[in-house]
Amino acid sequence: MKKTFCAAVLLFITSFSVFAQLKTPSEFIPNYGKQISYYHQVEDYFTYLTEQSQFIKKQKYGATNEQRDLNVYYISTPENLANLEQIRNNNLAAIGLSGNKSATVDDKIIVWLSFNVHGNEFAGTESALTVAYELLNPSNEATKQWLKNTIVILDPCINPDGYSRYGNWLREVTGKKNHPGLYDREHMEVWPGGRYNHYLFDLNRDWAWQxxxxxxxxxxxxxxxxxxxxxxxxxxxxxxxxFFPPAAEPLHEFIEQYQKDFYNVLGKNISQKFDKQNWMYNTRERFDLFYPSYGDTYPTYNGSVGLTLEQGGIGAGREITMENGANVTIKDRLTHHATAVLTVVESAASQKDVLLKGFRDFHSNARIKAKGVYNTYVLKANPKLDQLAEMLKKNDIEFSYADGSGNASGFHYQNKKNESFKIEPNDLIIKADQPRSVLTQVLFEPNQKLNDSLSYDITAWDLPLAYGVEAYAVKNNLSVKTKAKIETAAKTVPASVYAFYVPWNNRSSAQVISLLHQGGIKVRSAMKKAVFGSITVEPGGLIISRADNPKIADFEKTVSDIIKIKSDYSFITTGFSTNSKDIGGENFVLLKAPKILMLSGKGIVSTEFGATWYYLDETISYPVSIVETSNFNRVKLYNYNTLILCDGSYDFSDDQKKQIDEWIKNGGKVIAMSSAISLFQDREGYALSLFASKEDKEKSEKEEKEIELKKRFLDFEGSERREISGSIPGAIIENKLDKTYPMAFGLGNTYFSLKTNERSYSLLKSAINVAYVPKGYISYGFVGNNIKKKLNETVSFAVDKRGDGSVIYMMDNPLFRGFWENGILLFSNALFLVN
Known part of the structure; x- marks a missing residue:
C-alpha cells in the first residue's frame, strides 16, 4: 500500500515537473526568432505541447492542395477541454443554430486566433508558437485566469503551402550572416512569391466565396x-x-456598437503595452471593415468582433534597416504580434459578459428586424442557381425554392428600379429572417452604403449580378409556398439516339465540353435557336451526334455517362428541325478542342495567373501547358491553337511578336486579359486603340491639360480625395451584349462586369464589340467622378479577327478571385465557342 502511494506521489511530482518545465519555442526550434521555421518544425512544436500539457487539444480540420495538414488547437483549462462539445453546442443554441443547450456547463467566451493567411507574412506563424507557449506556461498565472472562462482556438498557419514556399526560398537564399541592407536577395522575393496558396489565390479575400x-x-x-x-x-x-484596432473607415453600416466598443477597448489596451516598450503603432488608418470576404469582416458579419493585426515585415527577410535607421528582426516582429494577440485574449476574457450579450443580441435583433432595407430576395429560376446554392450552403445561409406562383414587387437588380414581378416555381428565395441574417443581407443588399470612398478593396459584390441571375429585393415577407429542393426526374436514354443536346448556360456546360474534348468526342455548337419537336436548342447549345462520332461503339452510354453531370441535357431523335436549322446545316459549328499554352513568371500578376490556372485545373479540369516567359523561345507555338496571356507585362522581342502575329494569321487564338492587351494596342494589323479617331485623342489630351492647369490652385490636403475621383477600386458596371456572337452565349440579356481598373478603350473599329458599357450605364459601388463619364461607350470584351485566327481582348478579368460566376461562363465562351 505504501509503495503504491509513493509511486502515485512520484508520478504526480514527475508529471508536474514535466509540465512546469515546458520548453519555449527557442528551446525547441533551432534559431527560433533568427530564421524562419520550417512548417514541420511548427507542427512538431505543437505536437510537443499537446503531449506535455493538459491545457491544449489538437484537431486536424483538413489538408491543402499540396497535402499539408490544416490544424487548430483548442487551449483552455482541462475541465473546459473535457466539455468542448457541450460548450460549442451551448454557444450555437444561444443564437438559434442548435437546440442542444446543456445546463451543466457554464457559458464561455470563444476567441479564435488565425495566423499567416498570407504565406510570406511569416512572423504571424512564428508568433503563434510564443502565444501558445504563454497560454500554456505553468508559471504564467495571468493566462491561467483568462482560460477559466475562455476557449482559445488557435490556427497557427492558415496557408501552409504559401508559408512553405516562402520559407524554403528564404532558407535557400540566405547564409550565416544577416544582410539588413536593402539590396540583398533575401529582400527581393521571386515570382510568384509566398503570399498566396497553391493556386496563387489570396485566401484573405476568399472567406465568403470559398x-x-x-x-x-x-x-x-x-x-x-x-x-x-x-x-x-x-x-x-x-x-x-x-496596426491594431479601431479600424479605418469605411465601416459597414451593419456593424454593431458593441463591436465598435470592443475595438476601442483593444486599442487602449494594446496601446498601453506598446507604449511601455516605446513601440510605434497606428490605429484607424488604411484597414477598413467593408468588403465581406476578409478575415476580419466575415467574422464581424457573423456577430464576432473581427479584427486585423498588422506588423511591418513584408520584404524584411530575417532583418532589415528601416527608413528611420532602426533595424527590425524576426524576433521584433513576432514579439510585437505575440504581445498584441495575448492582449486580445486578455481583453476578451475581461469583457466576457459584455461580448456574450452583444454577440447574442446581434443574432436575435437581426432576426426580429432586418438591418437592411429588404426582407426577402427572390432569384428567378435559372441553371446558374446551382452554383449560387452551393455557395449559400458553404456559408450556412438558409434558402428555399418557390413551390407555387404569386405576385410581388421589389427592387430589380438588373435595372435598379422598383417594379412588379411574378414569382414562379423553382425561383430561389432567401429570407433575411434567419440565423445568419446579417451576413445574408451584406451579401444581397443591392445598394451597399459606403460612408467613405477611400476603401481598401472592391466596393460592390451583388451576387445576382455576379451569377448572371435576374433577381429582386423585396421589402416585405412573402407568403408563397416553398420547398427545400428542386426534384429532377431521372432520364431514360433510348436505345438509339440521333444526337444529344447539352444547354450552354452555366459552368457545368464548360465542364461537359471539357470532358467531351478530352474524350476525343466531336461536338457542335448552335449559332442560332433551333427547334426539334419538343426540344429547343438555344444559341451555344452543344450537339453531340452519332454521325460526328461513328467510331464510338456504345454511343448512347458513352456520351450519357459524360454529360450526366448536367441534369438538363436531352436527346434528339432526328436531325430535321422545324425552323430550318438542321443539325447538318451551317447553324451548327464543329468546335475545335483547345490546345492551350499559358505563360507564367516574372512580370505577370500572380493572382490573375492563379485565377486562370485554377479555372483550367480545378473548375473545368482541362489540360494546359504552362511555360515561363523566359522559356518562350523554346516553345514551338504551332503545337498549340490557344495562347492565354494573363494580366501582366510581357517583354516580348520584336521577333517574338512577329512569331505570334504569324501564328494568329494561321489560325491561332490569343486570350489577352487586362494589361496584357497592351501588346496589341496601336499595332499595325490590330484593331485595338484607346481612341476611335484622331479627333477623340486630341480632345482627351486637351481635357487632361486643362485638368492639370486647374490642379495648380488646389491644396495638398485634399490630394488623396481628388486622386480617387479618377479611380475605380472595384465596382459593378453594366455592359450591353452582342447576343448574336458566341462569346455572349448563355450570359443573359445584360452582362455586369466587375471592373477593378481605370482602363478604358473606345469601341473598336473592324472588330466585334461583344460587350461594351452603354451611355448612361448602371453601376454599383464606388466609381470616381472623372472615370465615371469616361466609361460611357467603352468596350469591355472584344474579338479581333486576323487572318484565320483571332485576338480576344478582355479589359476586365472575368475570372477575378474565382467567384464571378457569369465571368466563368464568359471565359468559357472565349475558350471553347470562339473558333
Missing part, C-alpha cells in the same frame, strides 16, 4: 463554433508601424 479548399475546410469548422472574437494576424510593408 473558392479554395483551405477556405472551405476552415469556414466549415468556423461555422460550427461561431466565436465571439476573431483575430487575423498579418504583416505589411516593413517600414510601417504596427
Amino acid at each position: 473558392t479554395q479548399v483551405e477556405s472551405q475546410q476552415r469556414i466549415k469548422l468556423y461555422n460550427q463554433w461561431m466565436p465571439q472574437v476573431h483575430t487575423d494576424v498579418h504583416e505589411m510593408s516593413y517600414n510601417s508601424p504596427y
Whole structure:
C-alpha cells in the first residue's frame, strides 16, 4: 500500500515537473526568432505541447492542395477541454443554430486566433508558437485566469503551402550572416512569391466565396463554433508601424456598437503595452471593415468582433534597416504580434459578459428586424442557381425554392428600379429572417452604403449580378409556398439516339465540353435557336451526334455517362428541325478542342495567373501547358491553337511578336486579359486603340491639360480625395451584349462586369464589340467622378479577327478571385465557342 502511494506521489511530482518545465519555442526550434521555421518544425512544436500539457487539444480540420495538414488547437483549462462539445453546442443554441443547450456547463467566451493567411507574412506563424507557449506556461498565472472562462482556438498557419514556399526560398537564399541592407536577395522575393496558396489565390479575400479548399475546410469548422472574437494576424510593408484596432473607415453600416466598443477597448489596451516598450503603432488608418470576404469582416458579419493585426515585415527577410535607421528582426516582429494577440485574449476574457450579450443580441435583433432595407430576395429560376446554392450552403445561409406562383414587387437588380414581378416555381428565395441574417443581407443588399470612398478593396459584390441571375429585393415577407429542393426526374436514354443536346448556360456546360474534348468526342455548337419537336436548342447549345462520332461503339452510354453531370441535357431523335436549322446545316459549328499554352513568371500578376490556372485545373479540369516567359523561345507555338496571356507585362522581342502575329494569321487564338492587351494596342494589323479617331485623342489630351492647369490652385490636403475621383477600386458596371456572337452565349440579356481598373478603350473599329458599357450605364459601388463619364461607350470584351485566327481582348478579368460566376461562363465562351 505504501509503495503504491509513493509511486502515485512520484508520478504526480514527475508529471508536474514535466509540465512546469515546458520548453519555449527557442528551446525547441533551432534559431527560433533568427530564421524562419520550417512548417514541420511548427507542427512538431505543437505536437510537443499537446503531449506535455493538459491545457491544449489538437484537431486536424483538413489538408491543402499540396497535402499539408490544416490544424487548430483548442487551449483552455482541462475541465473546459473535457466539455468542448457541450460548450460549442451551448454557444450555437444561444443564437438559434442548435437546440442542444446543456445546463451543466457554464457559458464561455470563444476567441479564435488565425495566423499567416498570407504565406510570406511569416512572423504571424512564428508568433503563434510564443502565444501558445504563454497560454500554456505553468508559471504564467495571468493566462491561467483568462482560460477559466475562455476557449482559445488557435490556427497557427492558415496557408501552409504559401508559408512553405516562402520559407524554403528564404532558407535557400540566405547564409550565416544577416544582410539588413536593402539590396540583398533575401529582400527581393521571386515570382510568384509566398503570399498566396497553391493556386496563387489570396485566401484573405476568399472567406465568403470559398473558392479554395483551405477556405472551405476552415469556414466549415468556423461555422460550427461561431466565436465571439476573431483575430487575423498579418504583416505589411516593413517600414510601417504596427496596426491594431479601431479600424479605418469605411465601416459597414451593419456593424454593431458593441463591436465598435470592443475595438476601442483593444486599442487602449494594446496601446498601453506598446507604449511601455516605446513601440510605434497606428490605429484607424488604411484597414477598413467593408468588403465581406476578409478575415476580419466575415467574422464581424457573423456577430464576432473581427479584427486585423498588422506588423511591418513584408520584404524584411530575417532583418532589415528601416527608413528611420532602426533595424527590425524576426524576433521584433513576432514579439510585437505575440504581445498584441495575448492582449486580445486578455481583453476578451475581461469583457466576457459584455461580448456574450452583444454577440447574442446581434443574432436575435437581426432576426426580429432586418438591418437592411429588404426582407426577402427572390432569384428567378435559372441553371446558374446551382452554383449560387452551393455557395449559400458553404456559408450556412438558409434558402428555399418557390413551390407555387404569386405576385410581388421589389427592387430589380438588373435595372435598379422598383417594379412588379411574378414569382414562379423553382425561383430561389432567401429570407433575411434567419440565423445568419446579417451576413445574408451584406451579401444581397443591392445598394451597399459606403460612408467613405477611400476603401481598401472592391466596393460592390451583388451576387445576382455576379451569377448572371435576374433577381429582386423585396421589402416585405412573402407568403408563397416553398420547398427545400428542386426534384429532377431521372432520364431514360433510348436505345438509339440521333444526337444529344447539352444547354450552354452555366459552368457545368464548360465542364461537359471539357470532358467531351478530352474524350476525343466531336461536338457542335448552335449559332442560332433551333427547334426539334419538343426540344429547343438555344444559341451555344452543344450537339453531340452519332454521325460526328461513328467510331464510338456504345454511343448512347458513352456520351450519357459524360454529360450526366448536367441534369438538363436531352436527346434528339432526328436531325430535321422545324425552323430550318438542321443539325447538318451551317447553324451548327464543329468546335475545335483547345490546345492551350499559358505563360507564367516574372512580370505577370500572380493572382490573375492563379485565377486562370485554377479555372483550367480545378473548375473545368482541362489540360494546359504552362511555360515561363523566359522559356518562350523554346516553345514551338504551332503545337498549340490557344495562347492565354494573363494580366501582366510581357517583354516580348520584336521577333517574338512577329512569331505570334504569324501564328494568329494561321489560325491561332490569343486570350489577352487586362494589361496584357497592351501588346496589341496601336499595332499595325490590330484593331485595338484607346481612341476611335484622331479627333477623340486630341480632345482627351486637351481635357487632361486643362485638368492639370486647374490642379495648380488646389491644396495638398485634399490630394488623396481628388486622386480617387479618377479611380475605380472595384465596382459593378453594366455592359450591353452582342447576343448574336458566341462569346455572349448563355450570359443573359445584360452582362455586369466587375471592373477593378481605370482602363478604358473606345469601341473598336473592324472588330466585334461583344460587350461594351452603354451611355448612361448602371453601376454599383464606388466609381470616381472623372472615370465615371469616361466609361460611357467603352468596350469591355472584344474579338479581333486576323487572318484565320483571332485576338480576344478582355479589359476586365472575368475570372477575378474565382467567384464571378457569369465571368466563368464568359471565359468559357472565349475558350471553347470562339473558333
